[in-house]
Amino acid sequence: MRCMEHGDARKTLTQLHRGTVEYCVLALLRDEERYGFDLVRALSQADGLVMSEGTIYPLLARLRRENLVTTTWRESDAGPPRRYYRLTDIGHAALATFTVEWMRFRDAVDTLLIQENGHDHRSP
């Protein structure tokens, strides 16, 4: 965040970030169910993705309301009870769609950003 002096750039990135995190959550659930704390910790390990761990829980609640995930509370062997999140069919479909679109979007933006740099370098 230090280098983002420009207010608009920061705002754009915040919105982009907000929209993207939920798909990162879905991606973490693609192959296995996970409990809340485990999910939050996995997200925290990705650099710059999560600033306040607690804000992931409202996001998880929304994903559940939108039927992208289902939840089950379960006793754990040693620790406190855990609420497990599992991807639904709708969740899998949403993740697949986003993944395709994200790659197209990323490639398009990369092409333009990098091309512009190259152009600047080439012109004397």
Add this chain to the structure above:
Amino acid sequence: MTTVHPDHLVADYLRRLEAAASALPPERRTELIAEIRAHVEEALWEAGTSDEVTVRNVLERLGSPEEIANAAVGPSTAAGRTRGKLEIAALVALALSGVLPIVGWAIGVVLVLASGAWSTRDKAVGLTLGLLAALSVPAIAVAMPVGGGLGPFELLILVGWGVVSGPVSAAYLAYRLRRPSHPVVGVMPAASVAAGN
């Protein structure tokens, strides 16, 4: 040296969260608090200790209760639930229910109940206010029978129910819909405008 009992830190944090999340419907607030509580318990269990420093670190990584509450209140209203087509249709049906007495009101009520934009409490208060207002019409008429030209009692109920109830409910529900979510949200207004369009 001012030591605070770690349990008090957690309890105080959850109390602040509950207060900050007061705009959420009760069931969602309870769910959020249960999740955060479970997170703290899990983090402390994993750390193997729950001394003051550990607790403070766990809470710090969670972020402030206000920040979490904003994340819960903001996105759901920003996701286009505040003033979607359903809510507008519901308000229009109620406000103009005099055109189609009873039927218009019934349509409005069904739409309001189907909407996720109002909390259960808002719905109950809004619809009850409307019905109370409707009952006041025949009540006033009975209290002042001087007019002579008043129609049959049934007509008064119809007028009350059909013409008064809907607009009163609509006014209250519209007011609750426009209730600002927390101004602290910062970037949220722009996000909600973008999402609403």
